[in-house]
Amino acid sequence: AGPAGPQATFCLTITNQYGCSTSCCVTFGSVGNQQCTYTQGFYGGNGKNCSQQRVIDVINQALSSGNLVIGTPANNRSVTILSNQGSCLQSKMPSGSTASPLPSGNVTCATATGNNYVSANGRFVNVLLGQTIALGLNIRNSSGLSSLVLTGNQFTTAKASSCSNGTPMAGTERTFCVPRNVWEYLSPKTVGKINELANQALGGNIPTGISISDINAAVDAINNGFDQCRILVGFGTCPTTRSDMSEVNDENLMNDALNSIALVTYPNPVGDVATISFTSESDNSARVEIFSS
Numbered sequence: 001a002g003p004a005g006p007q008a009t010f011c012l013t014i015t016n017q018y019g020c021s022t023s024c025c026v027t028f029g030s031v032g033n034q035q036c037t038y039t040q041g042f043y044g045g046n047g048k049n050c051s052q053q054r055v056i057d058v059i060n061q062a063l064s065s066g067n068l069v070i071g072t073p074a075n076n077r078s079v080t081i082l083s084n085q086g087s088c089l090q091s092k093m094p095s096g097s098t099a100s101p102l103p104s105g106n107v108t109c110a111t112a113t114g115n116n117y118v119s120a121n122g123r124f125v126n127v128l129l130g131q132t133i134a135l136g137l138n139i140r141n142s143s144g145l146s147s148l149v150l151t152g153n154q155f156t157t158a159k160a161s162s163c164s165n166g167t168p169m170a171g172t173e174r175t176f177c178v179p180r181n182v183w184e185y186l187s188p189k190t191v192g193k194i195n196e197l198a199n200q201a202l203g204g205n206i207p208t209g210i211s212i213s214d215i216n217a218a219v220d221a222i223n224n225g226f227d228q229c230r231i232l233v234g235f236g237t238c239p240t241t242r243s244d245m246s247e248v249n250d251e252n253l254m255n256d257a258l259n260s261i262a263l264v265t266y267p268n269p270v271g272d273v274a275t276i277s278f279t280s281e282s283d284n285s286a287r288v289e290i291f292s293s
Contacts, residue, residue, distance in 0.1 A: 040094040153184075
């Protein structure tokens with residue numbers, strides 16, 4: 001994790017030509033949390049991580065603490081990656097196709113065969129399975145990732161200057177979204193709870209009002225959000241679900257305008273001087289209000 005610092009809240013207010021306004025606020029400061037995650041594509045490739053470890057070594061490091069159970073064995077829907085099946089896992093990643101509950105049966109990486117589990121090239125066919133495996137490995141290898149609290153469903157990260165105890169690199173900021181219905185369901189709102197929800201969905205238990213594609217999007221946001229070691233620099237708000245991102249009507253134009261905004265402050269943690277930048281796809285006047293907290 002990066003160093004902690006003073007905390008500040010930044011609010012952005014958008015006012016349209018009719019005088020209607022809406023605001024969003026993001027809090028920066030003690031976020032400054034550095035995590036090192038990797039995507040399922042990394043785990044199925046032959047590259048190296050930030051510290052120049054080979055993929056198989058990264059996988060085996062995560063599996064050294066025991067078998068990785070994906071899904072829900074009690075529901076007879078699970079895939080267990082045994083501690084000695086690192087090579088098997090690497091050969092079956094990344095996964096493709098659509099997100100869905102696992103087929104009936106409790107299998108291991110080696111016995112997950114047939115077109116219910118793998119494609120003609122031998123890789124997993126369920127994208128949520130691959131995403132959840134990647135998140136499970138990331139949680140084991142990146143201390144503090146599971147307990148990381150998401151105070152908003154949109155988060156911005158910046159590339160870290162080093163693989164541990166780095167600082168955010170200016171100009172490398174990227175913003176990611178956990179679908180709001182998933183974020184609101186989480187209690188507590190931690191990465192670990194996203195992992196639990198993904199395993200629950202793979203086990204065939206999907207909460208009402210949440211689609212399995214929403215859950216997959218949440219897992220993907222975490223895996224990509226800290227890919228190759230990145231630092232958390234702020235939170236914001238995204239649309240409710242993936243489908244909401246393409247819906248526009250007269251009643252939600254202002255909300256859509258707000259959701260199209262990327263708001264970033266640098267450096268983080270903030271000191272005596274901070275630079276605030278924002279971009280918007282909408283043509284609106286804006287006012288930035290800064291409050292200490």
